[in-house]
Structures are given as C-alpha cells and as structure tokens.
Amino acid sequence: MTGRSAPRHALGLGVALVALSTVGCSGSDTTADTTPDRTVVATTAAPAPSTLAEPVITEPEVEPASVRIDVSVGDMSAELAGLLADSNDPFQDFVSCSGLRATYGTYSVLASVESGAVRSVSVVSAGLVPEPGTHDASVRVEFDSAPAVDALGTLTVGDDRRSGSFVAFDPDGTQVEGSFDCSGGDVDPQPLVVGSDNGVLEAVEVFALLRAGDEQRILGLATPADGGAVVECAGANGVPEGTPTGVRVEGDGSIGAITGFELSDGAAPTMRLRAGSVIYTSEFVTRGGADPATAGSFSADANGVAVDGAFRCS
Incomplete structure (x- = not known):
C-alpha cells in the first residue's frame, strides 16, 4: 500500500583481508673466487609484494x-x-x-x-x-x-x-x-503517546473505513509529530476553538496502512488519502466532531469508494 519515523538499524560491517603473498623470484650472479678449487654461487630474492583489500560494507x-x-x-x-x-x-x-x-x-x-x-x-x-x-x-x-x-x-x-x-x-x-x-x-x-493539553502538537492518528459495494476495509495511521514524517495539524497549534482544522500527514509505510492524509480547512474542505498505490481524493467532504479544533470526523465519496473516518491531533 504503497504507506499507507522508523528506528534506525546498525549496518553490519564485514572486512575482508587478503594475506600477504610471497612470490619468489630468482636471479643468479655467479662469480669465481680467485682460489682455483672453490666456486661461490650467491642467490638473492626480490621483496614480496603485499595487498590489502578495500573494506566491504554490507547491510544485514x-x-x-x-x-x-x-x-x-x-x-x-x-x-x-x-x-x-x-x-x-x-x-x-x-x-x-x-x-x-x-x-x-x-x-x-x-x-x-x-x-x-x-x-x-x-x-x-x-x-x-x-x-x-x-x-x-x-x-x-x-x-x-x-x-x-x-x-x-x-x-x-x-x-x-x-x-x-x-x-x-x-x-x-x-x-x-x-x-x-x-x-x-x-x-x-x-x-503512540497521546493526550497533550499544552497546545503543542505531539501526535496525529487517523482511521478510515473504505466501502466499495459490500466490501469494507479499515485503515489506520498513527505518528508522533517528531517521528520524521511531515505532520501538520492546525487545531493543535493554538488555533481558536471552532476553527476548522487543517490536517496533513506524509510519510512512508512505517506510519501505517494510510501513508498520506490531508484534510483541508475552510468552507469547502477537500480530502486526499493514500493507501498502498491508491490515492483517494474528494472535493465534496462532510466534516463533523464535537471538538473540531483538535479532532473530528469526515465523510467523502472518492471515485466510487465511500470514505468515512476520524482524526485526532494531540
């Protein structure tokens, strides 16, 4: 899905070493001693080359x-x-x-x-x-x-x-x-840690029920505001009560089955919801909720799929 903050993991480090190899090269330098009954032959070896492989870094x-x-x-x-x-x-x-x-x-x-x-x-x-x-x-x-x-x-x-x-x-x-x-x-x-009452956005959670004929799918999203995804929620940042909330979350699959969500504010709100490789959009959205400054519900028809959901900013 294609989404719908993840912790980092350590890289595995493997280092390959190639042993020093010795190659014998022989050359001869034969000289005769002045003494007639003795001949000395001297043989010298060339220095052995050495190689060290580059470190090989692999991820587990x-x-x-x-x-x-x-x-x-x-x-x-x-x-x-x-x-x-x-x-x-x-x-x-x-x-x-x-x-x-x-x-x-x-x-x-x-x-x-x-x-x-x-x-x-x-x-x-x-x-x-x-x-x-x-x-x-x-x-x-x-x-x-x-x-x-x-x-x-x-x-x-x-x-x-x-x-x-x-x-x-x-x-x-x-x-x-x-x-x-x-x-x-x-x-x-x-x-997810929720329940902030200090007016500072800490987390956003979204749930949506998708209905196509007799089929239903329930999808979710939950992410902290400092989790690495793009997280915006006007209602949790000092906007007066009663003001329609603008919500936007963008992230990768680690934030949930819903990997992108946007609900605009204003008199004619719009919705965009991404799940897997499918993006559901609608320019005709009904909004509700007892506390629209920090939470609410929404309903929309997105290309023949009915979308009913709720969000919470905390």
Missing part, C-alpha cells in the same frame, strides 16, 4: 515484512497472508498490521486477497492499546460467495506487539476466532 538482510492471519468461522477455516511490499490496492492483495509500524494507537490487523473462499479478515481494537494484553475489538470476515460476518469480542496482543489472537461472536452467536503474526521489517513497534 532484513526479513520482508509480512502478515498472516488464521481464522475460523463456524466450521470454516482459512489462512490469509501477504507481504507488505506487495500491498497495492486495499480491495485486492493487501496487508497491514500495527505490529509493523514504528508507532500505533488503535491496534489493527488486515489481510485481503483477490481469490479464495475467504477474501478479507480485519481485527480492530475498540480504543488505544497502550500495552500488550486483551482489549475489546471488532472482527470482520468477508467471503467470496457469502455475506460478511461482523463480530464483537476481544483482541489479545502479545508481548512482542507483533502477534496475538482474537475471539468474537456475531449477533447470531457464530464464533469467530483466530490468530495473527506480523513478522519481518526493521521497526520496533511502540504505542
């Missing part, structure tokens, strides 16, 4: 970031998996995971595939996940030829913040359970 191989979700719904089981680098369109082959991000607020895991009996699985915590453990969550499973299942339950995030499990029930009592593993990459995922 980083395992490609990947997501795997195992899910069971009733008597059906499936495994969905993919590489983060191969994620392009959220409604095609696409994966995302908070455990592959430098920072996260709400914890989410998503795997979508273009073919198969199960087409998509998403698990989203009901709120911020400041530490590993069990948290309220919602689960959605979409099928190739059956109605989607929406269930409520819990998400358990492991101590590594990259793996865990979930269990939930739909309104009819159907159990949805499974596990996930987000591996590879070069980030150490950490919960």
